[in-house]
Amino acid sequence: MTGTRERLIAAAERLFAERGIDGVSLREINHASGAKNAIAVQYHFKDRSGMIMAIMAKHQPSVESARHTLLDRYEAGDDRDVRLLAAALVRPLAAKLADTGGGPEFLQIRAGLLNRPDPVIPPEMLEDPASSICRWRDLVEPLLEADAARLHQRFTANLYASIELARRARSGPHTDDRLFTSYLIDVVTAILGAPVSPETRRLADERDAARSPLSH
């Protein structure tokens, strides 16, 4: 029957999370899935990239819908607290920690994808303009200080959260992830609200002055 596809995905999840995306051959995935065939992966997913995209497509929808729900709630309310947005970034991913259907593996694979030099899968899958993360950015931006130098790097909060969650997932299943998640949200909140030091302010002013030479 067509349970092979699911078993292939499950095997790929486990192996990719265990040894990294490049550390597993397609043959191994076939073998681990139980199918003694050597080409089932190619038949169902064409190649390694397709395999990865299938894994992402399996897990992304729940993350997306959960985050959109949180952002809906944020927009409906009056409170413009940064921590609410940090939670909207973290919680949908943190929910995967307890997802026995390959959630922790998904987090590890995702982190591996985010900071690799060459994009294995099309970046629009992670940076879809209609995705919740872009909506998140638009909501975060007005809460930040109006300092151009900052916006550039603040959005790495996403990358940071992803890596932390992958580390958590890698350290085995835990009975309770709530404390970890809550503190991760604290840290993300701190990143988003990091105050600009006098030294940074001065350097930013110097740069701005150098860019517009009419004021000297």
Next chain:
Amino acid sequence: MTGTRERLIAAAERLFAERGIDGVSLREINHASGAKNAIAVQYHFKDRSGMIMAIMAKHQPSVESARHTLLDRYEAGDDRDVRLLAAALVRPLAAKLADTGGGPEFLQIRAGLLNRPDPVIPPEMLEDPASSICRWRDLVEPLLEADAARLHQRFTANLYASIELARRARSGPHTDDRLFTSYLIDVVTAILGAPVSPETRRLADERDAARSPLSH
């Protein structure tokens, strides 16, 4: 002459930074180094792991000495500002951004090593107890709030800084990295001093209560 070893390291730096540690074969490194030999890498560095360790050994000393100098200065002074320690973490690495002798490549490779599932090189190379980063930890710890839940994750400031620097290095050489560096120090400072939210505090108390059942 024995310039081959240096050219091999230079080629490996560039290729590893460009395509990742697993994305380059040893043959490619040989070829890119100019040597048409197919085994120069194995002769000089034994295998891929030795190649990577040689790259790290080339760059780590300057980072170590610079950080120790900053920590010496910190201990000699009276000011116990967290930002001084954040600077001691970041600045020695940030100096590599402008190091044309493979500094940016080193940063990218280092970040790639830090969050991969399987440790390619012995972890004691990154976690040497006599290293500056362990000394840094000991100095940071007394400045943090006495909340057990935090210490565990605060030290990911190192990971965060590494990732940010790798991204900066990847985005090409810049004329001036001072503003970037200063703001990165701001963010690391914010991470170290991230306030514990009421929710986190409550969850930590619940956990502590569950661990010591004598108080119910």
Next chain:
DNA sequence: CGCCATCTAATGCAAGTGCATCACTTGATA
């Protein structure tokens, strides 16, 4: 000069890789 350690070069090989091809089974549908 002659010796020898160091280094470079060339060839080859076993194992592993992605991928193609072809044959077989299955189950739904006309």
Next chain:
DNA sequence: TATCAAGTGATGCACTTGCATTAGATGGCG
């Protein structure tokens, strides 16, 4: 029942990988 698309199985091939082997070059030193 006959047909046919979807899926599974098995074998082989061209290629790359790391690594071994062997031979040749280089240069310091007695």
